[in-house]
Amino acid sequence: MAHHHAPTLQDTRTTLDGLGPRVFATSLAIGLVGLAAAYGLGAAQGDGLRHFAFAYLLNFAFFLAISLGALIFIGIMYVTRASWNVVIRRLAEVMAAVMPLLALMCIPVLLLTGRIYGWTDPEIASSHAMAHKVGFLNQGAFTLRWVIYFTVWSGYSLFYWRSSLAQDRSGDLKITRRFENFSGFALMICGICTAMAAFDLVMSIDPLWFSTMFGVYYWAGGFVSFFAVLTLLTLGLQRTGRLTRIVSGEHLHDYGKAMFAFTFFWGYIAFSQYMLYWYANIPEETAWYLLRSRNGWGEVARATLFCTFALPWLGLVSRWAKRNRKVLAFWAVWIIVAQWLNLYWVIMPSYSASAMFSPIAVACFVGLGGLWLAGITRLAMGGSLVPTRDPRLDDSLRFENA
Amino acid sequence: MSATSHGGGLHALLTEFESPSAFMQACAKVRDAGFRHWDAHSPFPVHGLDDAMGIRGTRLPWLVLASGATGLGVATLMQWWMNAVDYPYVISGKPLFGLPAAVPVMFELTVLFSAFACFFGMWGLNGMPRLHHPLLAHDRFRRASQDRFYIVIEARDPKFDLERTRAFLASLGGSVVDEVRESVEG
Numbered sequence: 001m002a003h004h005h006a007p008t009l010q011d012t013r014t015t016l017d018g019l020g021p022r023v024f025a026t027s028l029a030i031g032l033v034g035l036a037a038a039y040g041l042g043a044a045q046g047d048g049l050r051h052f053a054f055a056y057l058l059n060f061a062f063f064l065a066i067s068l069g070a071l072i073f074i075g076i077m078y079v080t081r082a083s084w085n086v087v088i089r090r091l092a093e094v095m096a097a098v099m100p101l102l103a104l105m106c107i108p109v110l111l112l113t114g115r116i117y118g119w120t121d122p123e124i125a126s127s128h129a130m131a132h133k134v135g136f137l138n139q140g141a142f143t144l145r146w147v148i149y150f151t152v153w154s155g156y157s158l159f160y161w162r163s164s165l166a167q168d169r170s171g172d173l174k175i176t177r178r179f180e181n182f183s184g185f186a187l188m189i190c191g192i193c194t195a196m197a198a199f200d201l202v203m204s205i206d207p208l209w210f211s212t213m214f215g216v217y218y219w220a221g222g223f224v225s226f227f228a229v230l231t232l233l234t235l236g237l238q239r240t241g242r243l244t245r246i247v248s249g250e251h252l253h254d255y256g257k258a259m260f261a262f263t264f265f266w267g268y269i270a271f272s273q274y275m276l277y278w279y280a281n282i283p284e285e286t287a288w289y290l291l292r293s294r295n296g297w298g299e300v301a302r303a304t305l306f307c308t309f310a311l312p313w314l315g316l317v318s319r320w321a322k323r324n325r326k327v328l329a330f331w332a333v334w335i336i337v338a339q340w341l342n343l344y345w346v347i348m349p350s351y352s353a354s355a356m357f358s359p360i361a362v363a364c365f366v367g368l369g370g371l372w373l374a375g376i377t378r379l380a381m382g383g384s385l386v387p388t389r390d391p392r393l394d395d396s397l398r399f400e401n402a
Numbered sequence: 403m404s405a406t407s408h409g410g411g412l413h414a415l416l417t418e419f420e421s422p423s424a425f426m427q428a429c430a431k432v433r434d435a436g437f438r439h440w441d442a443h444s445p446f447p448v449h450g451l452d453d454a455m456g457i458r459g460t461r462l463p464w465l466v467l468a469s470g471a472t473g474l475g476v477a478t479l480m481q482w483w484m485n486a487v488d489y490p491y492v493i494s495g496k497p498l499f500g501l502p503a504a505v506p507v508m509f510e511l512t513v514l515f516s517a518f519a520c521f522f523g524m525w526g527l528n529g530m531p532r533l534h535h536p537l538l539a540h541d542r543f544r545r546a547s548q549d550r551f552y553i554v555i556e557a558r559d560p561k562f563d564l565e566r567t568r569a570f571l572a573s574l575g576g577s578v579v580d581e582v583r584e585s586v587e588g
Contacts, residue, residue, distance in 0.1 A: 271505060278502045281495070318463065400449045 004397040007245040010384060019240055020381035024374050031370020035136035038363035040196035045360075052113035054351040056108055056360035059368040061201050062169065062343055064102050065222020066229055067372075068194050070095035071157050072219075073226060075190065078176075078183035083395035084254055086247050090380070090387050091233055093164055095226070096157035099376035103150040105368060109201070110143055116350075117142075119207040129208055129284075137207050145200060149193045156186050161379070164387050173388035194219050200345075205350045209288040213273040220269050225339045228332040231255045235329050243385060249323045250399050254323025259335060270342075292345060296355025299346045308338040340365065408472040410584030413536040414556040416543065418575035422448050425551035428574040432553055435570065436561055439559040443543070443552040457568040465523045466516050473515025540582050554582065 016023075042052025053367040077085045085092075114120045119137035125271060136142070160179070167175045195215025205212045211217070234255070237243045277285045295299055314329050321327045338363060387393060419425040422444065429442050434457035436511065442455055443474045485491065486498035495502060525531065537543050546552050552575070555567055 271502075273504045275505065278500075279494070280498070317467070319459075 006394070007248070008397070009246060012244045012246050013242045014246075014384045014386045014388070016242070016377070016381050016385065019242075020315065020377055024377040024381065027137040027370045027377060028374040029370075031367050031372075031374055033367075034363050034370055035367030038360050039256075040369050041363060048115060049112060050115040051351060051358070051360055052364075053109075054348060055203070055358055055364045056368075057116055057339075058343055058361055060105055061218070061347070062222075062225070062340055062365070063105075063368050063372045065095055066189075066226045067098055067102055067157075067219060068190070068197075068219065069223040069226025070152060070230075071099075071190055072114070072161075072187060072194070072223065075156075075162050075183045075187040078179045078227050079187060081180060081392075083392035084251065084399045086390045086392045086396035087386055088230065088234060088251075089381075089390070090164065091230060092226075093157075093161040093387075094376045094379040095229070095233075096153075097161035097379050098372060099150065099154040099157045101371065101375040103154060106150065106174045108147055110146060113139060113142065114157075117204055117207065118205060122333045124207065133207060135382040141353075142204075144198060145196065149197050152189055156190060164390075165383050167390060168384055168388045173391055174389055177200070191219075194321050202346060203249055205347065206288060208284060210270055210285075210354055211273055211277075211288075213269060217266075217269050217273055220262060220266040221339045221342060224259060224266055225336055227255055227258040227262065228335040228339075230256060231259070231328055231332040232336075235325060235332075237385065240400075245306060246386070246397055248399075250329055250401050252325065253319070253322045253401050255332075256316055256328055260316040260322070260333065263309060263316065263335065264315045267313065270309070292349050293351060294355055297345065298351050300341070300355055304342045305336070307334075308342045312338065410536075410586045412557045412564070412581055413584045414554045414582040415564075416537075416540065416554045416580045416582050417571040417574060418542065418545075418550055418580075419551040419553070419576050420549075420580050422551060424575055425553070426451060426454045428553055430499075431574055432555065433526055435561070437555055437559050437561055439520075439556040441554050442554075443537075443546040443547060443554065445551075446546050448566065460527065462520065462523050462527060466519045469519030469523075470512045470516035473511040473513070476515070477511035478504065481507055488510075494539055534585060536582050536585050539585055540580070542580060543582075 015268050038052060042055070045051045049326060068364070073085075074089065074096060074351050077089065078080075079203075104254070109116075118124045119130070119133070125134050125138075138367075143384050163175050163179070166172070196217075198215045198218035202218060203209065203211065234243060234247055234252075238247065274289065277289055312335050315321060315327075315334075321331070344358075344361065348356070348361070382387070390396075417428075417561070419428060424447065425442070429451065430485055431452065432440055438572065442451060444451065481504045482499045485493075490498050492498070537546075542550075543552060553571070555562060555571065557564075561567075
């Protein structure tokens with residue numbers, strides 16, 4: 001009878017200890033090698049780093065979306081005063097708190113705008129259709145907005161992480177109360193910044209195209225990837241004897257539910273965006289999809305429909321799958337690869353009108369992924385992997401799905 | 403013989419508990435004794451009771467899946483037959499049967515059929531609707547919604563034997579063993 005013997009933090013290991021420096025050094029090395037390889041391959045293309053710029057942008061957008069997913073997840077958990085998540089919330093806190101590292105990673109994008117964005121092309125910028133956009137889409141305004149985005153995101157995510165660590169020491173209930181009070185506003189501000197960032201980072205590659213749904217499209221993909229990464233981090237830590245018992249099948253079940261629900265949510269948004277343009281059939285709107293449905297990109301689009309939406313959704317529909325560690329890990333890896341493939345299909349056709357495999361993009365994935373993992377490991381080394389004195393920790397340890 | 407029993411034949415034997423832990427332990431014993439037609443009643447949800455009672459997973463999800471798939475199929479066929487076969491009509495230059503335009507209805511009917519299967523399937527599997535149950539006429543059972551826990555073994559259970567089951571229930575540590583009678587009309 002589970003409720004009689006709720007596990008305690010003494011039943012497991014809740015710090016990285018010796019594992020931390022090893023994972024940090026390894027992922028840092030892999031990241032640097034990956035990034036160097038990507039740059040080397042990119043420079044060898046002799047295209048003024050254009051290929052590299054797109055590959056880099058793709059992976060920067062991918063890992064940024066995961067950290068934004070973590071930040072918004074924390075906000076939602078406080079607004080709803082949820083307790084199930086407390087035992088794993090520190091993982092989300094470090095995933096969000098690498099925001100300053102992502103700000104550094106943003107610098108190459110800002111330096112390479114001329115290789116990526118249509119609005120840097122004087123011919124496009126001077127066209128009539130751009131007359132009202134050039135005041136918004138120019139290097140100065142673009143850079144300024146990224147400074148604002150990262151100030152907002154870093155501010156909130158570092159505040160969550162630092163205050164949560166302070167609560168580990170003091171057990172101060174006021175910290176939780178303060179989070180609950182400002183998280184609603186934080187979600188609003190972070191949501192607006194995330195949507196605007198999606199417009200800037202990805203949509204403005206083709207400055208003539210627009211979709212009001214693009215912000216939520218980008219966010220939804222990142223949110224489901226966040227849950228997939230959270231699942232893999234949790235299961236990985238448990239393999240090393242950390243967080244065992246205290247993170248139970250009940251919590252994994254919730255990971256499964258979140259991946260299931262947001263896979264569908266992502267599909268719903270992706271399709272809604274597509275259907276409206278398909279139905280209206282207005283040239284300036286369909287141009288974006290036309291490019292992405294020809295010369296092999298159509299096959300990628302269909303693969304995306306199945307790999308990113310239908311298959312993981314069907315795979316996670318059953319309760320059994322959500323509570324089975326191996327099945328859950330399989331779909332978590334699948335979702336990360338599939339969401340990456342989707343972002344590839346969104347971004348890379350602007351680089352090459354015919355479908356192509358980009359080893360540089362894969363190298364960038366390894367590079368930025370390694371640095372990102374090194375970043376969260378470094379932060380996680382600074383304290384417990386669990387918010388040890390959160391007032392809802394007890395509820396979280398006893399949590400059972402009805 | 404309890405004063406609260408009514409005139410009909412024997413429906414079940416009932417025993418009462420004051421604490422959820424004694425109740426849960428007793429449930430595990432009834433489960434291990436191999437009874438099938440029995441139930442446990444509590445004024446609030448008790449975590450772990452499903453395990454203690456040995457309740458199998460419900461078949462409802464399969465019903466919902468099948469019904470949802472039916473809804474998807476019905477929506478697809480319906481739109482194809484209506485727009486492309488029975489009354490072909492070109493609407494804003496789209497194909498007679500264009501999948502993107504059909505998806506919203508496919509989605510809605512999948513959800514609708516699933517929800518129906520879930521809601522009415524739950525009723526059916528629980529033997530509802532029914533207007534009355536013999537337990538509801540039992541005075542003591544009223545406290546099942548207040549502060550007492552009950553285990554009820556029905557007489558139709560193949561392992562049921564009035565004297566031996568009564569002795570078994572008495573051995574579970576509950577405060578009393580009562581007979582529950584079938585309701586009698588008028």
